[in-house]
């Protein structure tokens with residue numbers, strides 16, 4: 001089956017500057033995929049290529065098999081992008097915005113789906129409100145509804161939860177998760193790594209326009225010593241020989257790969273004459289993996 005998203009040698013240059021330096025990436029239909037990277041890594045540039053807002057300088061970019069340049073219209077219909085920035089015409093109501101957006105796609109009888117979007121995103125009682133009267137979080141919900149108005153099989157969310165409160169985030173993820181369960185492919189960029197960790201099955205990490213890690217979330221967590229044994233000792237200095245890092249909080253963190261290694265670490269501490277005062281196991285954490293990947297790439 002054709003991939004939902006396929007980039008081959010995708011390059012994007014702005015003058016002398018290379019924002020994407022040859023990206024190969026294939027995202028299957030139905031995946032919940034995370035695209036991570038520090039500021040300026042090229043995430044938004046990659047999304048702009050997918051959405052047909054910018055043209056690749058070299059290589060190819062396809063959405064549901066449609067080339068974003070050659071088959072622009074079909075590719076555009078196959079994707080819904082929730083942009084990072086909140087830009088609206090302030091004089092329209094929420095419902096008008098969604099009707100106008102439907103019109104762009106030639107959809108004249110879209111009321112039932114618009115109604116479902118309004119309800120699903122908690123916007124029903126704001127349907128007739130002017131955009132300028134909505135809070136930032138509410139505006140963001142409208143952006144999501146707008147991206148979904150033509151029921152695209154591929155949904156791209158560019159930092160959708162920046163500046164959004166916990167309750168709304170929760171509701172938004174429930175809604176997106178439901179769409180994913182129904183078969184929609186989701187591509188998410190976020191700086192909230194715990195969000196990516198809990199939602200995304202597979203993750204790509206971008207640095208300076210290149211993919212520097214690409215794997216299932218599970219394998220990324222397992223690969224980079226993501227576990228840590230955290231101990232408080234009477235003599236913290238002894239753990240340094242075990243690769244421990246002393247934090248300012250008095251805890252020393254010792255990385256390990258398998259739970260069976262804990263026994264070995266404790267034996268070494270005992271042999272070194274250090275007494276364990278407190279102990280806890282740090283769970284695998286995507287943030288640590290991210291820092292490690294970015295440092296070594």
Ligand SMILES: Nc1ncnc2c1ncn2[C@@H]1O[C@H](COP(=O)(O)OP(=O)(O)OP(=O)(O)O)[C@@H](O)[C@H]1O
Pocket residue numbers: 014017019037038039040041042043044045046
């Ligand atoms: N139109 C443009 N002209 C020149 N440079 C650009 C343009 N668009 C993006 N860039 C540059 O390309 C690089 C990648 O930007 P991009 O917005 O894709 O990063 P990002 O990974 O989305 O970052 P963030 O996490 O901050 O959103 C940046 O250095 C940016 O300054």
